Amino acid sequence: MKEPLIVCDRLCVELGGAKVLDGLSLSVHEGDFLAVLGPNGGGKTTLLKVILGLVKPSSGSVTVFGKEPGRASGRIGYVPQRLDFDRTFPISAMEVVLMGRLACKRLLQRYGREDRQKALEALETTGLTALAGRRIGALSGGELQRVLIARALAGEPELLLLDEPTASVDPEMKTTIYDLLDQLKKSHTIVLVTHDTGTIGRHVSRIACLNCTLDMHEPGSTLGRSALDSLYGYPVDVVEHRAPRSHETHPDHRHA
Ligand SMILES: Nc1ncnc2c1ncn2[C@@H]1O[C@H](COP(=O)(O)OP(=O)(O)OP(=O)(O)O)[C@@H](O)[C@H]1O
Numbered sequence: 001m002k003e004p005l006i007v008c009d010r011l012c013v014e015l016g017g018a019k020v021l022d023g024l025s026l027s028v029h030e031g032d033f034l035a036v037l038g039p040n041g042g043g044k045t046t047l048l049k050v051i052l053g054l055v056k057p058s059s060g061s062v063t064v065f066g067k068e069p070g071r072a073s074g075r076i077g078y079v080p081q082r083l084d085f086d087r088t089f090p091i092s093a094m095e096v097v098l099m100g101r102l103a104c105k106r107l108l109q110r111y112g113r114e115d116r117q118k119a120l121e122a123l124e125t126t127g128l129t130a131l132a133g134r135r136i137g138a139l140s141g142g143e144l145q146r147v148l149i150a151r152a153l154a155g156e157p158e159l160l161l162l163d164e165p166t167a168s169v170d171p172e173m174k175t176t177i178y179d180l181l182d183q184l185k186k187s188h189t190i191v192l193v194t195h196d197t198g199t200i201g202r203h204v205s206r207i208a209c210l211n212c213t214l215d216m217h218e219p220g221s222t223l224g225r226s227a228l229d230s231l232y233g234y235p236v237d238v239v240e241h242r243a244p245r246s247h248e249t250h251p252d253h254r255h256a
Contacts, residue, residue, distance in 0.1 A: 003066055004029045005159055005189055006051055011060035013046055020046045023060070024214040030158075033185045035200045036193045038210035039232045044193040045081060047210065048161045051191070052078060065159075074103045077152030081163040081193075083144065087137050093147045094132040097122050100154030115154075122150040126180060142173030149180065160190045167195070178203055 006028035013021040020043045028034055036044050049055040050062055053070020065072035077100070100122065101115040123129050126146040136144060145165050152160060162181075166174045174196070181190065182203055194200055201207065207217040209231045 002030055005032075005065055006191070007061075007063045008047075008050075009061045011050065011062055012058050013043070013050060013055060014058045015046065015055070019212065021050070021057075021214075022212050024210075026208065026214060026216065028159075028189065028191060030189050032206055033181075033190045033204045034192070034206045034208060035204040036191065036208045036210050037195070037197060037200070037231065042211040044210055045163055048078070048163055048191070048193060051161060052076065074155065075158045077155055077157030077160045077188075079145075079148045079152045079160070079162040079165055081167065083136075083148070087144075090135060090137075092133050092135060093128060093139065093143075093150075094119060094123065096136055096147050097132075097150045097154050100151035103155050118156060119150075119154045122153040125153060125183075126150040127176070140173075142169040142176070145169060145173075145177065146180070149177075153184075158189060160184065160188045162190065163193045164195065165192070 004027040006026065008024050008026040011021055011024040011026075012019065024047070036047065038044050046055055050057060051064055051069055052073065053064075053068070062069050065075055097119040098111055098115060101111060101118060120129070120132070123132050126149050128143065128146055128150060131139065131143060131147075136147065139147060145168075149162070149165065152162075165181075166177050169177065178199070181192070184190065185203075190204075192200075192204065209215040209217060211231055215231075
């Protein structure tokens with residue numbers, strides 16, 4: 001069996017003197033589509049940042065592609081929760097997507113034909129070809145979210161980390177983004193942070209519940225209303241989880 005892409009072993013993270021992640025163990029294998037659910041402040045973004053090498057563990061270990069986090073960043077596409085620069089900045093969707101090529105380039109090296117080709121392909125995959133030249137300030141929230149996904153794809157990653165890509169979009173755009181992720185999961189390993197408890201199970205192969213500690217919810221187990229209520233601390237929708245990846249061997253399963 002292949003080495004997992006991500007291995008966290010008894011990972012602890014402290015930030016500002018408080019424990020944010022406590023004793024978290026997790027393996028993500030090639031082809032997984034893992035959803036990470038949990039309440040605000042539960043440590044989901046921190047986990048993604050640890051995987052990216054942006055936050056250091058206080059104890060425990062993490063490897064990504066068998067290396068220390070940060071050493072394999074060229075193989076990871078990251079879609080942050082928010083735009084990481086000013087939206088009024090006068091650049092086009094294409095220029096934002098091209099930034100996804102920076103990890104493939106040497107310092108101060110200019111974009112070449114291949115970079116533009118990969119950026120155009122990413123725009124096409126995300127359905128944004130017609131908006132390539134539009135200023136980012138003139139994009140809708142959903143279009144901008146897809147630009148960020150396209151930027152991640154432009155770097156030709158094997159692993160995609162997405163932090164709440166559907167957080168501020170309407171139901172129709174949410175469906176568009178999940179359709180896109182359903183397409184991308186055929187060729188990428190995906191870790192998705194989300195609060196879409198009602199629908200996420202239809203799309204992912206595994207679910208992790210994170211609130212400082214991590215509870216792995218493997219296919220075949222039950223994630224019912226009381227488990228979710230206790231994770232979030234208030235009533236939430238039950239997760240339906242009935243559509244594992246076609247290549248997986250486990251049988252059909254549901255949580256409710
Ligand atoms: N640099 C930091 N210094 C101190 N505390 C931090 C820092 N970054 C995050 N935290 C705290 O760590 C906790 C976890 O934050 P994190 O952003 O990982 O949560 P989250 O699960 O992604 O939340 P949300 O769903 O609201 O995005 C929060 O209490 C947050 O305030």
